[in-house]
Amino acid sequence: xxxxxxxxxxxxxxxxxxxxxxxxxxxxxxxxxxxxxxxxxxxxxxxxxxxxxxxxxxxxxxxxxxxxxxxxxxxxxxxxxxxxxxxxxxxxxxxxxxxxxxxxxxxxxxxxxxxxxxxxxxxxxxxxxxxxxxxxxx
Numbered sequence: 001x002x003x004x005x006x007x008x009x010x011x012x013x014x015x016x017x018x019x020x021x022x023x024x025x026x027x028x029x030x031x032x033x034x035x036x037x038x039x040x041x042x043x044x045x046x047x048x049x050x051x052x053x054x055x056x057x058x059x060x061x062x063x064x065x066x067x068x069x070x071x072x073x074x075x076x077x078x079x080x081x082x083x084x085x086x087x088x089x090x091x092x093x094x095x096x097x098x099x100x101x102x103x104x105x106x107x108x109x110x111x112x113x114x115x116x117x118x119x120x121x122x123x124x125x126x127x128x129x130x131x132x133x134x135x136x137x138x
Contacts, residue, residue, distance in 0.1 A: 050093045051100070057089040057116040064113045069127060071109040075099060078107055078127070087114045087123065094120060103128050 083091035
């Protein structure tokens with residue numbers, strides 16, 4: 001049988017272990033919160049950098065994809081079409097660039113040959129420029 005002194009010592013040890021476990025869990029939660037905050041800031045910085053810089057999906061890619069923009073397409077639809085064609089790396093960056101710069105109403109319907117080596121600004125310039133009419137004389 002355990003003596004009263006042994007039982008008291010066991011309760012004291014159990015109490016210390018509970019306190020240590022509480023602090024360990026609290027520390028783990030704090031570390032996870034800090035990780036989420038740092039990761040959030042990192043993602044926000046990367047997104048902002050892409051929105052305000054002018055980069056291409058792949059500078060060395062010489063291939064072209066034909067993207068069709070329908071009349072009355074929304075900015076979201078245009079961005080998704082460009083992303084699905086593999087021309088841009090982030091459709092949300094394209095939506096933000098078009099929205100922030102006010103190019104939404106300037107987007108022209110049509111078929112465009114675009115390359116992943118084109119920057120976001122080059123693509124926007126291409127899809128917002130009225131195409132030259134072909135010369136049908138002679």
